Amino acid sequence: MDLRIAHLYPDLMSIYGDRGNVLALAQRARWRDVAVEVRPYSAGVPFDAEWPDLLFFGGGQDVGQDIVGADLAGPGGDAVRRMVAGGAAALLVCGGYQLFGHEYVPEQGAPIPGLGMLDVRTRAGKKRFVGNLVADTPDGRLVGFENHSGRTYLGPEAKPLGTVVVGHGNNGEDRTEGAVQGRVIGTYSHGSCLPKNPWLADKLLGWALERRHGAVSLRPLDDAEERAASEQAALVARARP
Amino acid sequence: MPDSLATLANAAGKITRLGLTLSGRGGTALPGLVTLQLDPDFIAAATRALPHGVVLVSGTNGKTTTARMLSDVARAAGWQPIHNRSGSNLERGIAGALLADATWRGEPRGDLGLFEVDEASLPRVLGRVRPRAVVITNLFRDQLDRYFELDQLARRIGDAIAALDPSVTLVLNADDPIVASLGPRHRGAALYFGVDDPSVGGSVPQAISDATRCPRCRAPLRYARVVLAHEGDWSCTSCGLTRPARDVSASRVALAAAGSEVALGGPVPGAFDDLRVPLPGLYNVYNALATVAAARALDIERATVTRAIGSFRAAFGRLEQVDVAGRSVRLVLVKNPAGFNAAIAALLETGRRPRLLAALNDRDADGRDVSWIWDADFESLAPSVDHAVVTGLRSRDLANRLKYAGVPRERVDVVDGWAAAIDRAVGGVPRGGELVVLATYTAMLALRGELARRGHVAPFWED
Numbered sequence: 001m002d003l004r005i006a007h008l009y010p011d012l013m014s015i016y017g018d019r020g021n022v023l024a025l026a027q028r029a030r031w032r033d034v035a036v037e038v039r040p041y042s043a044g045v046p047f048d049a050e051w052p053d054l055l056f057f058g059g060g061q062d063v064g065q066d067i068v069g070a071d072l073a074g075p076g077g078d079a080v081r082r083m084v085a086g087g088a089a090a091l092l093v094c095g096g097y098q099l100f101g102h103e104y105v106p107e108q109g110a111p112i113p114g115l116g117m118l119d120v121r122t123r124a125g126k127k128r129f130v131g132n133l134v135a136d137t138p139d140g141r142l143v144g145f146e147n148h149s150g151r152t153y154l155g156p157e158a159k160p161l162g163t164v165v166v167g168h169g170n171n172g173e174d175r176t177e178g179a180v181q182g183r184v185i186g187t188y189s190h191g192s193c194l195p196k197n198p199w200l201a202d203k204l205l206g207w208a209l210e211r212r213h214g215a216v217s218l219r220p221l222d223d224a225e226e227r228a229a230s231e232q233a234a235l236v237a238r239a240r241p
Numbered sequence: 242m243p244d245s246l247a248t249l250a251n252a253a254g255k256i257t258r259l260g261l262t263l264s265g266r267g268g269t270a271l272p273g274l275v276t277l278q279l280d281p282d283f284i285a286a287a288t289r290a291l292p293h294g295v296v297l298v299s300g301t302n303g304k305t306t307t308a309r310m311l312s313d314v315a316r317a318a319g320w321q322p323i324h325n326r327s328g329s330n331l332e333r334g335i336a337g338a339l340l341a342d343a344t345w346r347g348e349p350r351g352d353l354g355l356f357e358v359d360e361a362s363l364p365r366v367l368g369r370v371r372p373r374a375v376v377i378t379n380l381f382r383d384q385l386d387r388y389f390e391l392d393q394l395a396r397r398i399g400d401a402i403a404a405l406d407p408s409v410t411l412v413l414n415a416d417d418p419i420v421a422s423l424g425p426r427h428r429g430a431a432l433y434f435g436v437d438d439p440s441v442g443g444s445v446p447q448a449i450s451d452a453t454r455c456p457r458c459r460a461p462l463r464y465a466r467v468v469l470a471h472e473g474d475w476s477c478t479s480c481g482l483t484r485p486a487r488d489v490s491a492s493r494v495a496l497a498a499a500g501s502e503v504a505l506g507g508p509v510p511g512a513f514d515d516l517r518v519p520l521p522g523l524y525n526v527y528n529a530l531a532t533v534a535a536a537r538a539l540d541i542e543r544a545t546v547t548r549a550i551g552s553f554r555a556a557f558g559r560l561e562q563v564d565v566a567g568r569s570v571r572l573v574l575v576k577n578p579a580g581f582n583a584a585i586a587a588l589l590e591t592g593r594r595p596r597l598l599a600a601l602n603d604r605d606a607d608g609r610d611v612s613w614i615w616d617a618d619f620e621s622l623a624p625s626v627d628h629a630v631v632t633g634l635r636s637r638d639l640a641n642r643l644k645y646a647g648v649p650r651e652r653v654d655v656v657d658g659w660a661a662a663i664d665r666a667v668g669g670v671p672r673g674g675e676l677v678v679l680a681t682y683t684a685m686l687a688l689r690g691e692l693a694r695r696g697h698v699a700p701f702w703e704d
Contacts, residue, residue, distance in 0.1 A: 011453045012453065012454075014616075015382065015390075016610065016612045016613075017610075017611075017612030017613055017614065017615035017616050018612075018615075019615055019616055020612070020614075020615025020616075020642075020645075023615065023645050024645060027645050061390040061391065061392050061393075062390060062392065062393075064454075067454070067459065130609075131609070132609070145609070145610040145611070145612060147610065190610065190612045191610075191611070191612050192612055192615040195615070195641055195642070195645055196638070196641065225637070225640050225641040225644045225650075226641055228637040228640070228641070228655075229637040229638045229640070229641040231637070232635065232636070232637040232638070233635070233637075233638065236603065236634065236635070240609075
């Protein structure tokens with residue numbers, strides 16, 4: 001069995017240790033004897049929309065986000081839409097999460113259109129949300145660290161990934177964190193996210209492998225280190241939010 | 242003589258300092274804080290009359306080592322630097338250093354102000370003092386919860402530089418595109434340093450996306466040679482912006498476990514002697530080059546400079562070597578991906594198979610976001626790790642990072658508590674062997690504190 005992972009704009013959108021998410025996906029597949037190939041997809045280069053089973057899209061600096069936004073307004077964006085329509089799973093963190101939504105409304109100037117693949121809208125906020133983040137989800141606890149000024153609001157098609165226990169999450173108002181729509185998951189959780197939240201990594205791996213290999217049941221792994229990291233992070237978050 | 246407000250603020254700070262010293266507490270930021278509360282312009286007032294002026298050393302990595310090297314150079318030249326040696330590098334730390342070296346009337350007992358400045362504080366400090374020279378070692382992303390984005394930080398530093406008096410000399414890293422592009426914003430002179438040995442470095446920028454784009458036009462950068470992270474021989478593929486000519490250049494570098502031999506070149510061939518840098522690692526070659534260039538900005542004779550650098554000793558946690566019960570312990574401070582990768586490269590250059598004590602904390606001074614460990618190149622380190630004891634407030638994140646980097650589980654021990662972690666790590670090393678300690682700032686303070694209690698190192702603030 002093999003797995004194909006596309007890392008979108010790794011040169012411009014990988015700022016808060018987001019690389020750890022790709023490492024976690026690849027290792028957890030390899031530990032189950034699944035062969036893994038990771039390909040970078042970057043601005044100005046044609047994307048092979050048929051290739052990936054799984055997309056990862058991280059956060060960037062403002063400058064990087066501007067270049068990526070412009071690229072996604074062209075053929076790059078069409079390719080990403082075709083990937084998701086073709087059954088690829090996707091994990092989006094922070095900036096990538098915002099760009100997958102309908103639009104980003106800056107403090108001044110016209111709204112910047114997003115890919116429209118997630119039913120969410122984001123507007124600029126004044127205060128930056130920086131700190132530890134813990135959310136409860138139906139599949140398990142989500143731990144991480146958030147660092148964003150955007151406020152994201154979910155439409156009816158998108159379901160929250162979880163409920164905030166510590167931190168701010170999507171917007172600091174409705175206690176929701178992240179979004180799920182089909183096989184697309186967006187979150188504000190850096191940390192890196194997946195190494196400490198192995199249940200989320202395995203959910204994405206299951207979806208991704210299904211695209212070309214049919215339904216697979218993933219062999220359970222010994223997640224003692226991952227659980228210990230999640231436990232410690234949650235304790236620290238409660239003591240020092 | 243300083244004005245009366247500065248004199249009063251000086252006295253108040255000194256009283257605070259005396260009180261702390263009498264109660265057995267050293268190395269705190271409180272005296273400087275008290276002084277700045279009373280007189281926000283204290284630093285400018287206290288440094289105005291210094292005969293050799295003020296030098297500021299800033300940047301993400303290497304500023305403590307560079308400032309200390311430059312301090313040794315200044316002393317070798319017969320000067321008396323007033324220096325925030327402990328690395329307390331916010332405004333209050335600078336004020337604290339001035340207090341410690343001033344008379345009760347506020348007259349400085351030195352002739353040069355030499356201050357390491359936190360890069361996020363640099364724009365403010367530049368607006369408050371008129372330095373003779375400003376050294377910027379490099380700019381990497383660091384502790385995003387504190388500094389936010391590198392582009393914004395570079396823009397703020399650039400704006401402050403544009404407002405500087407033309408009499409100031411900038412000393413800039415030519416190999417760092419973000420730092421080098423600060424030069425043209427200054428109305429005065431700039432001296433550039435860089436590494437020009439074609440045998441040093443690879444061809445692909447390391448996986449850290451700090452500077453993949455041109456600082457001027459945002460087109461992709463091309464590297465003919467990468468030395469460290471985004472430092473190297475860079476040029477823009479579109480607007481033609483390119484690495485500036487080097488005034489101080491390492492034309493040949495020979496790396497070894499104990500240090501490096503560097504042949505210095507520049508626009509005038511043979512104008513410099515060879516330089517011995519008694520600290521391992523390419524990043525220390527950069528620190529030495531920054532020191533040589535800064536000394537030139539201060540008109541210090543080059544023979545004095547090379548002599549002082551040749552007998553330099555490592556600062557707190559900067560590959561500092563101490564003896565613990567017959568074992569050689571190397572203390573390596575790590576705080577961001579670029580610094581971590583440079584330190585790891587220095588360790589692995591000599592084919593070591595290190596036993597590690599690795600400590601990860603997430604206090605403010607460490608960076609509260611531990612995500613950076615996933616950008617650090619543990620994959621390069623993993624195959625060489627003989628054994629690792631892991632500790633700190635976020636020890637489990639670090640143990641998990643080692644797992645994903647491929648270090649087998651049986652080679653990793655998670656130990657809670659500084660004393661217990663030191664015991665376990667030292668106990669695992671045979672007499673005559675080496676232990677490498679990798680730790681973030683407050684974790685290093687705690688580990689070093691424990692070693693000091695046992696009499697192996699001097700307490701930090703007496704250093």
